[in-house]
Amino acid sequence: MTAEIFMQKLIENSEILFIGILSSILATVFVLSTRYFWYKLISFYPKNRLFYGIVNSKEKCIIFQNRLRDMKLENKFLTPEPNYSTFPNQGPKYQLRQLVPYVLSAEDSKATAMVYNMLGEIGKTNNIQTSYVDEDFDMWENPQFLIGGNWKTIRVFENHNPAYVCRDNKFINTINGKEFSPRSKDEDLGLIQKTYNKNNNKPIWILMGYRGAGTAGAAYILNRHWRLFGKLYGKKSFGLIIRFDDKDGYENSAIADYYPKPTFFKRIIFYSSYKKLNGLTDN
DSSP states (O other): OOHHHHHHHHHHHHHHHHHHHHHHHHHHHHHHHHHHHHHHHHTTSHHHHHTTTTTTOOSOEEEEEOEEEOTTOOOEEEEEOOOOOSOTTOOOOEEEEESOOEEEOHHHHHHHHHHHHHHHHHTOOSSEEEEETTTSTTOOSSOEEEESSOHHHHHHHHHSOOSEEEETTEEEETTTOOEEOOSSTTEEEEEEEEEEOTTTOOEEEEEEESSHHHHHHHHHHHHHHHHHHHHHHTTSOEEEEEEEETTTOGGGOEEEEEESOOOHHHHHHTHHHHHHHHHTBOO
């Protein structure tokens, strides 16, 4: 092989090698840019925006409940037995449960279960903790759900500028001063409130009722309509008041008030969602 042919072969092989390296670089850039834009795209999904700081984070999410204590310190509770009798006038029977230091509200527990279900639905399946307000009152460094009215919700009302507060046995819109309380003895109210801890920008969700069923009702409405709220509010703070008649149950809740009004852009882009939101109101 002459030197000229050798050089020609070397140049040809170099060109092939260069094309191969360039192709690998371009393929890598394409994959990385595609991945980047994909994650940018899914960041606009309703769940990723509404539950920002929860679904897209490995950080622990805490669900706070109130626990109840036997004030007589007897640690004794009665649980009703199933009624196996075919005679309808038979009174209920109870079994004694002893050494039970604390119990949980049935409605608060329903709300907590619905929050767990919702977190699973949005893909948050680990690093979730249930805590009790009396034990971990001073835990504010994590995203959290506050179930029912308690000392932590009062602190949020005082320090973190939510749209709604509960004061003097009323839910109050802090922006326009509108007040909400039951219109009859059979009506219950619930509050869904999303705000942020102004010290660390971690999301705080409040789900509470005027009475116990209102807490479960708030969790039910959030669990059922979170996609709707995600489209219309995204990462923003918002709140809404629901109401229902006890005889109909919280599954038939109507929205009594919401704040703020979704932006003009959101009302146009998600017109059907905005129409549905107004269809849920009883005004």
